[in-house]
Amino acid sequence: MLKVENLSFGYSPARDLLVDLSFSVENGDVVCLLGPNGTGKTTLLRCLLGLAKIRVGSIRVKGIDIKAVSTGQLSRQIAYVPQATTTVFPHRVLDMVVMGRTPHIGLMATPAAADLKIAREALAELGISHLTDCLFSEISGGERQLVLIARAITQQAEMLIMDEPTSSLDYGNQVRILKVINQLAKRGYSILMTSHFPNHAFLLCNKVLLMKQGRLSAVGSPEEFVTEERLSDLYDTKVKIVEVPGQAMEPIKICIPLLT
């Protein structure tokens, strides 16, 4: 689905923020990008989305270099769920969600009845139909995140890129979002999400990218690469990983920070 080869990037030619990154996201993968602050995770996402023009290396979506495609074509393959969004105008939730149909709407057209239907269905799928006519700015943070995910669903792209989907959410809402991501993964979406919580990797992902100072220190499955030594090295902090039995007696790994 997505293949990155030898990507190096920096905003100024003197300093590279990303150094020789290579990884791929196959169909149906749920990939967690872990790394400390300032390590280049957001920069990497911006490159993948075409917001930053890369000069060294290549990014291919379904085999085609993203430099060769238009904004519209790229947005039909990859949908983006930002960390948070603000709107200065009183848009309703439905207005926000139907914006996701833009890649499918002609240059001189506006959303048709079919587009609105898709938007409403996306809201129903996430269980937030009751918010359809509410003002986007007046709903809670968790609800807003769900609306942004609904917008990404209406784009009908095969891949979702999510930037810290659970940041600034309370525990309950965090879990709600994780459940939704799980649902989307089961539906066949390929997902790349950045996260500050190694537990997300254990709970959701089948692949993990560990990034430190612009380089990938590991690419592979969480079992293999989310280990105590690697996490301690990544975040400069001691952690312990334990395995506990889940509801159906399946083993669940969690990561606990050691404060002493």
Added chain:
Amino acid sequence: MRAIDNMFRTLAKPADRLPFRSNTVKLLAMIAILLIVFLGSFLIGRYPVSPETVLTILVGKIFGLPQAWSDNMETIVMKVRLPRILMALLVGGALSVAGAAYQNLFRNPLMAPEMLGATWGAAFGAVLGMVFRFPWVVMELTAFFFGLFAIFCTICINSLFGSKYTITLVLAGIVVSAFFQANTFVLKYLADPMDTLPAITLWLMGGLSKVSMQDVVWAALPVLVPVIALYTVRWRINVLSVGEEEAHTLGVNIKRTRLMVLLCATLMTAAVVSVSGVIHWVGLVIPHLARMLVGADFSRVLPASLLLGSTYLLAMDTLSRSIAAVEIQVGILTALVGAPFFVFLLAKAKKGWV
């Protein structure tokens, strides 16, 4: 700033709960009100004209019917009132649509066409023309080009700072406006106090009293073509309001859309300012009124702003020539009405804060 953001969000609440369909009803109502104000404006003025005469003349002229009215009446309707009425519609509509487009592009509800320097740039050009006694058309063209030049300066200054923040654009606009305003006053100072200076002062107050049919024809193209252009990409402009980077990920070509908005809104603003002088508070307030009535979606705000803006300025202009024995410049009236209305918007929103 957040308080002001909240203000604009709370304002549109009632309208937002209504289903899509009733917006068509609202737009039709706006068209109806526009027609009423349009026809009514012909009836107001120093020489009484009856409604039947107005209708007869207008219909007769459109369909080329044989003349069934006096030459006197025809002059009043077609040469005195019609140009002025049409220009008021063009100016009001252009300023409102430009204001709405700028507000979406810069994600700033306090943006107005006059803030990018076009108004004072065009004023400088016009005053230059008056001081050097250019013919009227040349004077307007000078105003137009200086208006465009001023906006160009604003955008250049803004890009010196990396065009990252809207605030730098607003500051650049203030700087450019101040520069051209100062130069305009220099010209005023040097102008002949007997006849040029009064003309300049009156022009700067913003008015449509000297408008001829030639002006209307000249201004129609640079106003109508950009409005149509903006209308065709109205959905892309709407998506722009969530931010340029997010709009990019939603498939909007940011560079092209931004260029389209800047080009169109700028052309419209410079064109009308070069003819009508300095008219404030229309481009700022009308888009908010439009949003209150039809919601935040730019594809609805654009036609609503166009209709409301043209009706508003026509009403103001008709008022300006009828409210007192002497004509009050329309720019004064829009400021007198617009500023308190803005305070009213602020007050209404304050209740919604808590």
